[in-house]
Amino acid sequence: MVNYKEVKAEIISIGDELLYGQITDTNSQWISQELDKIGVRVVHRSTIGDNRDSILAAFADAEKRADIILITGGLGPTNDDLTKPLLAEYFGCGIEMVPEALEAVRTFFEKRGRELTELNRFQAHLPTKCNYVPNDLGTAPGMWFEENGKKWMSMPGVPHEMKNLMTQHVIPKIRSLFTLPNIYHKVIKTVGIGESWLADLIKDWENNLPSHIKLAYLPSLGQVKLRLTAFGEDPIDLQNDVENEIEKVKPLIEKYIYGYNKETLEETVGRLLKQKDKKVSLAESCTGGYISHLITSIAGSSDYFQGSMIPYHNTFKNKLLGVENEILETYGAVSEPTIIQMAENIRKKFNADFGLASSGIAGPGGGWAEKPVGTVWIACDFEGKTVTKKLQLTQDRMLNIQLTAVAVLNLLRLSILEKTE
Amino acid sequence: MVNYKEVKAEIISIGDELLYGQITDTNSQWISQELDKIGVRVVHRSTIGDNRDSILAAFADAEKRADIILITGGLGPTNDDLTKPLLAEYFGCGIEMVPEALEAVRTFFEKRGRELTELNRFQAHLPTKCNYVPNDLGTAPGMWFEENGKKWMSMPGVPHEMKNLMTQHVIPKIRSLFTLPNIYHKVIKTVGIGESWLADLIKDWENNLPSHIKLAYLPSLGQVKLRLTAFGEDPIDLQNDVENEIEKVKPLIEKYIYGYNKETLEETVGRLLKQKDKKVSLAESCTGGYISHLITSIAGSSDYFQGSMIPYHNTFKNKLLGVENEILETYGAVSEPTIIQMAENIRKKFNADFGLASSGIAGPGGGWAEKPVGTVWIACDFEGKTVTKKLQLTQDRMLNIQLTAVAVLNLLRLSILEKTE
Numbered sequence: 001m002v003n004y005k006e007v008k009a010e011i012i013s014i015g016d017e018l019l020y021g022q023i024t025d026t027n028s029q030w031i032s033q034e035l036d037k038i039g040v041r042v043v044h045r046s047t048i049g050d051n052r053d054s055i056l057a058a059f060a061d062a063e064k065r066a067d068i069i070l071i072t073g074g075l076g077p078t079n080d081d082l083t084k085p086l087l088a089e090y091f092g093c094g095i096e097m098v099p100e101a102l103e104a105v106r107t108f109f110e111k112r113g114r115e116l117t118e119l120n121r122f123q124a125h126l127p128t129k130c131n132y133v134p135n136d137l138g139t140a141p142g143m144w145f146e147e148n149g150k151k152w153m154s155m156p157g158v159p160h161e162m163k164n165l166m167t168q169h170v171i172p173k174i175r176s177l178f179t180l181p182n183i184y185h186k187v188i189k190t191v192g193i194g195e196s197w198l199a200d201l202i203k204d205w206e207n208n209l210p211s212h213i214k215l216a217y218l219p220s221l222g223q224v225k226l227r228l229t230a231f232g233e234d235p236i237d238l239q240n241d242v243e244n245e246i247e248k249v250k251p252l253i254e255k256y257i258y259g260y261n262k263e264t265l266e267e268t269v270g271r272l273l274k275q276k277d278k279k280v281s282l283a284e285s286c287t288g289g290y291i292s293h294l295i296t297s298i299a300g301s302s303d304y305f306q307g308s309m310i311p312y313h314n315t316f317k318n319k320l321l322g323v324e325n326e327i328l329e330t331y332g333a334v335s336e337p338t339i340i341q342m343a344e345n346i347r348k349k350f351n352a353d354f355g356l357a358s359s360g361i362a363g364p365g366g367g368w369a370e371k372p373v374g375t376v377w378i379a380c381d382f383e384g385k386t387v388t389k390k391l392q393l394t395q396d397r398m399l400n401i402q403l404t405a406v407a408v409l410n411l412l413r414l415s416i417l418e419k420t421e
Numbered sequence: 422m423v424n425y426k427e428v429k430a431e432i433i434s435i436g437d438e439l440l441y442g443q444i445t446d447t448n449s450q451w452i453s454q455e456l457d458k459i460g461v462r463v464v465h466r467s468t469i470g471d472n473r474d475s476i477l478a479a480f481a482d483a484e485k486r487a488d489i490i491l492i493t494g495g496l497g498p499t500n501d502d503l504t505k506p507l508l509a510e511y512f513g514c515g516i517e518m519v520p521e522a523l524e525a526v527r528t529f530f531e532k533r534g535r536e537l538t539e540l541n542r543f544q545a546h547l548p549t550k551c552n553y554v555p556n557d558l559g560t561a562p563g564m565w566f567e568e569n570g571k572k573w574m575s576m577p578g579v580p581h582e583m584k585n586l587m588t589q590h591v592i593p594k595i596r597s598l599f600t601l602p603n604i605y606h607k608v609i610k611t612v613g614i615g616e617s618w619l620a621d622l623i624k625d626w627e628n629n630l631p632s633h634i635k636l637a638y639l640p641s642l643g644q645v646k647l648r649l650t651a652f653g654e655d656p657i658d659l660q661n662d663v664e665n666e667i668e669k670v671k672p673l674i675e676k677y678i679y680g681y682n683k684e685t686l687e688e689t690v691g692r693l694l695k696q697k698d699k700k701v702s703l704a705e706s707c708t709g710g711y712i713s714h715l716i717t718s719i720a721g722s723s724d725y726f727q728g729s730m731i732p733y734h735n736t737f738k739n740k741l742l743g744v745e746n747e748i749l750e751t752y753g754a755v756s757e758p759t760i761i762q763m764a765e766n767i768r769k770k771f772n773a774d775f776g777l778a779s780s781g782i783a784g785p786g787g788g789w790a791e792k793p794v795g796t797v798w799i800a801c802d803f804e805g806k807t808v809t810k811k812l813q814l815t816q817d818r819m820l821n822i823q824l825t826a827v828a829v830l831n832l833l834r835l836s837i838l839e840k841t842e
Contacts, residue, residue: 288717
């Protein structure tokens with residue numbers, strides 16, 4: 001195995017609005033992830049204000065620590081944006097107009113039918129030591145420097161502009177300049193099991209993982225992601241090694257795995273419904289439309305989503321959804337008999353194959369000894385057979401809504417897998 | 422006016438999982454906001470890994486730049502958590518068991534019925550130079566140091582533990598140790614007008630703001646927040662000055678202001694409905710349940726939210742919601758005649774005062790020349806009179822859903838204000 005020299009990167013985010021906490025710095029995390037994927041190690045992230053001394057000091061510190069320095073922000077055309085003149089100062093060079101960059105700015109404004117001001121023209125004036133990197137999505141260009149063996153890239157702070165420059169230019173450039181280890185990532189997405197139970201089920205497999213494959217548990221709301229990362233020389237070998245390990249772990253946790261990599265639970269459910277040519281409809285009470293929103297946030301969901309009803313009060317559970325008043329009065333809205341009728345009736349109303357329902361006490365008010373806040377019934381009806389589940393969740397309203405949504409989507413997923421072929 | 426010496430702070434976040442981009446650093450932004458509120462200036466934020474040299478270097482750099490150094494993370498009981506031993510090393514002191522801290526850890530585990538392990542006991546061993554700060558929500562205590570005139574606080578990285586330590590101990594401590602300017606913030610929340618139009622409407626007012634009051638525009642999805650910040654000596658004066666300016670700007674943008682400070686648009690709408698004792702119901706097509714979700718995410722919304730229907734297909738718009746087939750066939754689902762019937766019928770179905778409706782082409786598919794992706798009709802019906810609005814939004818499905826939701830909630834807000842007294 002080749003011994004790779006570790007390639008180190010530092011990220012510098014510039015902007016008073018970051019230091020004052022007015023905006024969230026999502027750029028740094030995204031850049032960290034992208035660098036991690038190609039085997040570059042981020043050793044430091046700094047956030048500094050629009051301040052000469054801070055910026056110059058950050059440049060000098062970064063140069064000591066890293067091979068690659070990625071800078072975002074401070075590139076606007078106004079006076080308080082200092083990154084460009086300070087890069088020129090730091091590298092001891094002048095600033096000159098770059099005709100290609102001017103042409104790009106001009107075209108950018110023409111396309112939008114807006115006038116090119118003197119301030120905008122200044123966007124095309126760049127430090128003479130930099131390589132101009134066109135920014136197709138905005139007016140502030142990327143600037144690439146190579147000095148004393150270190151690589152520098154300055155990018156605008158607007159996330160989609162920065163991401164485009166990273167993907168189109170920076171990542172390929174880094175790959176071409178450095179000998180990086182090959183890396184293969186795969187994420188196993190699980191639902192319906194807590195982190196420690198999952199860890200317990202797979203501990204023997206985990207202990208026997210080959211040393212070039214690392215495992216990370218990434219828990220989120222009601223779900224746990226397992227990320228496998230293999231480092232090595234041959235990309236085909238790495239992929240095979242990871243897939244091989246996944247084949248080994250799969251039988252241990254089969255029913256909890258719903259997808260891989262970026263697939264979300266609502267995408268999985270949509271994919272399954274499409275594959276099986278089945279339709280779904282929902283009666284949402286305590287989740288108040290959130291599950292329907294998740295399902296319909298997926299493009300193409302009109303192929304399998306029929307519609308929903310949110311009968312927030314008993315009157316409408318009876319009048320519009322046909323839940324019997326006797327059931328509601330005897331057992332209450334948050335009960336198994338009610339949830340069964342909700343799921344069955346909503347399926348029929350919308351002529352669907354699967355009828356889903358949620359009814360619970362989201363909180364913070366409305367609970368009592370027998371049915372405390374966080375008590376939720378969910379159900380999935382298929383061909384008149386209803387599977388129900390009682391959840392005992394938290395004191396937090398939003399958390400209860402989100403956890404119920406995950407549980408309902410998972411109930412649907414399991415039902416599709418069991419009930420159809 | 423007193424001349425305040427600027428108090429500078431630096432935030433250091435420690436953890437490999439941050440540098441690899443595995444978790445989002447929400448702590449730094451939150452701390453920045455809290456410090457900004459009390460007039461402390463954050464001059465630098467650093468994110469570093471669980472690495473001895475990086476951590477010691479970050480301590481030394483921070484000490485040069487700031488008066489207050491706030492550290493989060495790296496306090497777990499396992500070996501890769503280095504913050505505590507390195508703080509002891511940096512300040513040249515030993516680590517000793519603190520009985521009060523041990524008692525707290527013991528109680529923490531007892532309450533949860535879990536056993537106290539050797540590793541957990543080690544949480545009570547602290548650098549001798551620190552002041553122990555109890556962490557009521559976890560096992561890693563806060564540690565306060567005062568050395569060479571600089572103040573240091575080390576906190577766990579778990580957000581709710583850190584926030585509690587900040588609010589209960591760090592902020593009051595900073596206030597007591599430093600002479601800080603008094604600061605009064607107020608945020609005016611607006612909807613239904615873009616940033617540049619808003620700026621145009623209030624430019625004379627803005628230009629005449631007294632020098633001790635600063636204005637910031639904080640735009641987000643379909644909304645713009647105006648943040649007024651006053652710095653000075655007397656808190657009562659500051660509040661009066663800001664409120665006075667707000668009274669002046671109000672008449673210029675009255676219809677766009679929906680609330681102040683943290684109030685969200687869905688909270689405003691809920692508050693108004695409650696005040697007027699009116700109920701609402703929704704027929705959501707292109708928004709797929711998202712607006713109902715926003716409304717029901719507010720605790721107590723069952724007082725004014727009756728329920729919703731999401732008839733995603735024309736069949737159900739007709740069969741369940743009673744939109745006439747002739748209307749659907751002649752004008753289509755995304756049309757003014759359809760949206761009028763949707764709003765009116767949903768109001769009646771749920772016996773509500775206000776009936777809201779959305780129907781549009783969220784994308785990415787489904788558009789055509791006459792009705793491109795992003796075409797959306799919305800409506801609000803009150804007593805059989807329907808106000809409609811056509812929106813021409815973006816190519817992005819999620820953005821279209823979110824912008825439609827803001828527009829519908831604002832339409833409801835304006836309708837409540839106009840139609841009721």
